[in-house]
Amino acid sequence: MGLLKSIAQIKPSLKPEVKENTPSFEDQKVTYHEDGRSTSRLCQGRSENLQASLSAIYYKFENNCKKEEEEQVKLKQPYVTELKGKRTLMLTKGEELQREKEKLEEKETKVEKLRSDIVNVRRSPQDYGIPVERKSSSKFWIGTILLAFLSVYIFIFYISTSYSAFFRTFDPSTELFGGMFYPKALQEAYDAGALELGFIIFIPFVFFGLGYLIHVFMHKQSIANVFKVILLFITTFIFDALLAYLIDEKLYNLNKTFEDPEFSISVAFSSPSFWVIIFAGFVSYIIWGLVFDIVMKEHADKDKIENYVISLENEIKNLIQIISKQNNTIESLEEIIRAKKVRCSELEDIIDGFILPIRNYKALSSEYLQGWQECITSEIVLGPDQTKDYLNECIKVYNNHIAELDLNVDDYQNKVYTKTL
Known part of the structure; x- marks a missing residue:
């Protein structure tokens, strides 16, 4: 029961109920560090308890991210800007596509008329x-x-x-x-x-x-x-x-x-x-x-x-060449519009979902691990070899936790959870 209470009490200062009292990121790192140390003390630094604690602090962090609307708006702003740009580009390309289709229809109508003229001119040249x-x-x-x-x-x-x-x-x-x-x-x-x-x-x-x-x-x-x-x-x-x-x-x-x-x-x-x-x-x-x-x-x-x-006939040949180029232009525009529609749909799902700042979580969770390990080395009486095994096992548990959450990639700042996920 003591373990469950300690997990439930992790990071009470992260609740965004009062916006003015929201702690800074450095304060949060200190809190995670202390929580990791105190929880490790309660369970004598066992790695299986660390695994449960890490899952608990992740879901706690995730729920807090969902509740922090202002932060979500800030994180989603690049996607909102991109969505506006994509929609504007789609509108521009759509107008261009419509003009090209009208030109194509005009050229095709002219070709049909010229072919009709070739037949009729032999009958009534006057x-x-x-x-x-x-x-x-x-x-x-x-x-x-x-x-x-x-x-x-x-x-x-x-x-x-x-x-x-x-x-x-x-x-x-x-x-x-x-x-x-x-x-x-x-x-x-x-x-x-x-x-x-x-x-x-x-x-x-x-x-x-x-x-x-x-x-x-x-x-x-x-x-x-x-x-x-x-x-x-x-x-x-x-x-x-x-x-x-x-x-x-x-x-x-x-x-x-x-x-x-x-x-x-x-x-x-x-x-x-x-x-x-x-x-x-x-x-x-x-x-x-x-x-x-x-x-x-x-x-x-x-x-x-x-x-x-x-x-x-020469005019028809020239028009057919122009029609071929216009068809290529239309296909290119349609492909661009299709790609923009797919991207817009993705952006809409991102905006309707939420964004998890994974580097922030990894920084905080690593602080939690350090507090856990600090307790093992300074407060729990173990032999040197056993202490080393405990520490190695804790590192292994932490790495598995990060890998299971697909957070072991450092080439992006945020992880996006779309509406469809």
Whole structure:
């Protein structure tokens, strides 16, 4: 009973009933020292009694810490300050997160609109300010097909007429159309040699080149270009007239009698075959040039649409890159906010719990141990070896007590008991 009374009477001066009479920390150390000495005297310094006494003074110290509200407020102030800072940071990051999400939504909406524009611009380019005709695509393909057939016709015509005009020897059975179109022109030119074959194969490209130049000059409006176009038409007409003259001359001389005059320009102008050959080539060449001009114009319109589509696709790529960066920013902000929420929850639990100043307790409890040991060495009659064993056993009990309470770490001042513990 004496032991229990002595334990219950430990540290009566620590009661915070009267704030003004609360002893200083040095006074508390003296009190613990004396209490340890007096309790040790009562139980003859036995270590098993020390273990019970240490548990009693710890719970006494813990209860006093819970009751000392002013001290708790002081100890919790760093956590309260941190909580305010974390909440302010969460608010700031939350506003930043909302702005980033709005920007992301705006960019995603813009990407969807651009993808819709890519589809719609091909259907109605006028709605996007592109000056093209509604049926430009159909005109382009129709013109391309006609151009292909006309190119084949002109290729055959000029190969045949060129070979007939410059290299072919006519026989009496040759008629007008047999003079213009000669199926064996390529074969006989090949048999005649590489020069003849190259000459008649590449002559049609002269006319294609003239047609292309006319297209170029017609789209660069100026007086000089008008004269150039007229000159090109005259050149083409003269060349066709020359071919027609040579072929008609050969046909005329083949069927000529002694009474007929010599073939001349006047005779050629009066010959229907002369004009048939000219117009079979020149008119088809003009038609080819007009169709080529239409195809190129429609192709230019298609290029306008395609260039507009390419610009939209490039804009989408840039937006997707921005969206990717914004997603990373949003994920980073969300991670920061999640971490701050966890920390805020921890701080709230700390503030709702209580803080135990463990260094203070270890200082006081060590004073209690010293008083206990002082009694053993000075007041209890024991042999030297027994005294040493008692002291060692008391130290062991104290160290176990500190370890069981998880207070054997010196890298922090306070031990926090949260609300959830």
